[in-house]
Amino acid sequence: MSLDKATVRNIANLARIEIRDEDLDHLAGELSNIMTFVEQLSEVNTDGIEPMTSVAAMTLPLRKDVITDGGQPEAVLLNAPEAEDGFFTVPKVVE
């Protein structure tokens, strides 16, 4: 399985990771090697096998509908690189 540069660009964009043009070739090579390695799974017969999403042999526990959290805007904003008037702030988004 080989990933071309356009594919790498596309997934990097989906993952929001900036890639410099000069790194693209090397990265595409590395990722292709990894995909070639995992390709071996195609030889395993998995007909009729249910995908296993969790090893925990239990079902989802439910919580009571009570307010137990919140009311801590200072703590929520404490680590923010940028905040103003009780809000997080980011470069303006134009819709």
Place this chain on the structure above:
Amino acid sequence: MAYIIQGETGDWEVVIGLEVHAQVISHSKLFSGAATEFGAEPNTQVSFVDAGFPGMLPVINEVCVAQAVKTGLGLKARINLTSVFARKNYFYADLPQGYQISQFDKPIVGEGEVILDLPDGSTRTVGIERLHLEQDAGKSIHDMHPSKSFIDLNRSGVALMEIVSKPDLRSPEEAGLYLTKLRSILRYLETCDGNMQEGSMRCDANVSVRPVGSTELRTRCEIKNVNSIRYVQQAIEFEARRHIDVYETGGTISQETRLFDSIKVETRSMRSKEQAHDYRYFPDPDLLPLVIAQDFVDGIKAGLPELPDAKKTRFMAEYGLNAYDAGVLVAERISAEFFETVAKGRDAKIACNWVMGDFFAALNATGKTMENPPVSAKDLGALIDLIGDGTLSGRLAKDVFALMVETGKAPGVLVEEKGLKQVTDTGAIEAAVDAVIAANPDKVQQVKDGKTTLLGWFVGQVMKATQGKANPAMVNEMLSKKVLG
């Protein structure tokens, strides 16, 4: 009521599917213990889970699950005893985790239906594709700063039910009826308050067009987050016209997300959402499959209220109302209850006329709500009783009703205070009749000569003389006897 758009090349029809995001009524959020109340100060209803802090994990709220099941039952839908939460991955400023926890291929509710009440009294069934639970995002505010957007996470993590219709709707009007009916059902169930201004019910419309007679499904565009029924209708109308214009000038429509501008009354492409539609859904490894017991579903089913469709049928059968009146009265649970209180032990048609007529007019005029009505059901019932026992004439009753709205007093009290009691004393009426006859010998002669229509004039004169308090039936009877002999 076929909705046909005439184009240059022929007639077109519009195909509409609606996705409604309905905020679940619950105290705390879907996966955290923070509050859900509307209108709080920014970031005050945020847990570290809602803010996507490192190491934070979701734990599901049982009431939100119950509300989704209840809504599913209200939509006569299949309830899936096993459903799965999946992550929908995308980056946005108000999506702290970088993914929305939603349901993808295994939603909690499957196919159901909504019955539209058409204006001519007929009905039409619209299919529901699915209902699933998901988290709401936070709120981005773009107009507080020239170069920054402000992010408030109070809404982040609030439970939503996404209710997806089949592409069964064929006109803006039907879309409006669908939303009205869906909202009515949600409010009956008390699973969503349906408040579109506060964003607790939001609608995405999927719109495409096709030539009349064709059964193809052409490329659709999704108009996001429209926040009133009227805007949904306007957006559909605009979008359908736009598609037709594009097709008729040889263009093609590409699938995209669009935004409705309610000021310009047009839709436009949303570049930010368009970029990458690859959500990379996968089962959320922090959450195991949601398994609910049939007993749990049965318990909720047993507690369901009578829903609008059933209530409408009952009102028609039990009270003899027509489809239109019954439809209006059952739209809100509280107005249906108001009507039934008024109608109890009384003539249902008279009760219906009063509620649909003077009462709704007063509700509109005063700007009051059914929760705090201008006249209580008990007082309106008492007013109707005063007509029934002859205390008030129909005309007087309308005056009394106006006073009830104005003063909030009970009708009996007002009748006493203002001396509005109908005069049924034969002597008093006879005196007034005699006086009018004595004063108008010429007119009496005309009646006797065959101009019986003049009798109405005599009635009017008597009523005037008694300030409207005379019992009209008695006046009529006495006049006929005395004038015609």
Place this chain on the structure above:
Amino acid sequence: MRTLTNLTLAEGRDKLAKGEFTAVELTAAHIGAVEARRDLNAFIVETPELALEEAKASDLRRQAGQAGAMDGLPIGIKDLFCTKGVQTTAASHILEGFKPPYDSFVSAKLKAAGAISLGKLNLDEFAMGSSNQTSYFGAVENPWKRISDPKAKLVPGGSSGGSAAAVAARMVMAATGTDTGGSIRQPAAFCGITGIKPTYGRCSRWGIVAFASSLDQAGPMARTVRDCAIMLGSMAGFDPKDSTSVNMAVPDFEAALTGDIRGLKIGIPKEYRPVGLSDEVAKVWDQGIEWLRAAGATPVEITLPHTKYALATYYIIAPAECSSNLARYDGLRFGQRVAGKTLDEMYAKTRAAGFGAEVRRRILIGTYVLSAGYYDAYYAKAQKVRRLIAEDFRKAFETVDVILTPTAPTAAFGQGEGTDDPVTMWLNDIFTIPTSMAGLPGLSLPAGLSADGLPLGLQLIGRPFDEETVFKVAGVMETAANFTARPPQHPPCGCGPKGECV
């Protein structure tokens, strides 16, 4: 002071109880050891003042007769566990400066048991690595030295490399680790200590920076089996804030160390002798089998036929989960931000600068295998193979009580060796990953030394939630192995494996 830092947790606990020394004395001795071994780069943050304060409080509790199970015992916390008010980075630049407003469930539980944290231990960035060379805060050095080349810097294994090095170098009595594909067991083997990844669901993941949610599990790293049993008892337990935490009583793990394994069946998987397995590792494994036989257990050959696919399965599932788990590091609410003209530019620059190469690589692979058109071929396929791997173990445990394997195919290697190809590097986890995929408990303990003087570990794998049998067998094996070798105390003098300083 040397004697205080050589004590096991059990010895420290008993001597504190007898009043032979105070928690303040024990803590001060270890703070000295931490300072003396800064050359290993095992800590990202040292918190000696906090530790001494806690030690004073511990002594007061003891006087009041309220000492907890680990009261006064100095430990280290892997920097993947959130610690209230103390920087938590996951060894990533993107989280530099982040001070969580909360403690992880596990670290809070240890604190409640009286354990004293000396600080935050280095690791591979976001726990992604097997050699602790991907940390933004620099590589951790293994305190062990090759006899043939005492100057060479060896890796401690990873990702809990700081934890393993600190425990081995006697800087802390024990440390927390986390294990996603072998991150407790492999560094324990490389550093000659003992560590256990408990059953998935035994320890709460709440407050631990997530790598791959369906695999991540916290566990103890210490110098003896008994110490691991003691510490796991203070880490495990039901947590309603983690939906995958299991509501089960925590057994008295220490009580499981009866020394009696007569009649137990020990599974020896035939697939665990792949090409590339060092002769020395194979020899230690054979030796381990003999020790258990001599103690009255019966070795039984078993087959785990899907073993060879575990690595490929892991390298689809773990990156997929991590690509999503790490989306929250976007420069918006915490950690580092690199400015951008638009929101998307800010994201892309922040994440490019904030994540190291290995993390970026895994995020990209994970994004790819989940993307439209590839999900079924990769992610869904891997989830199916995962079930087959788990089934292999389930069947094996119908006939055996515990499984014995090597922990890693080689002894610790040198920094910079074999780092060119990520896939080769991943082979380190070949024996630990299958257990992780199946969610089973796995313990690594030192069983011998290589000819070049480096520790070699063996792994014991148990049934779900049967850590007790694992501990019981490990205790017997520990006695038989009598592993008394220690890393040299002072790196520049290159003193021998017995640890005596020349």
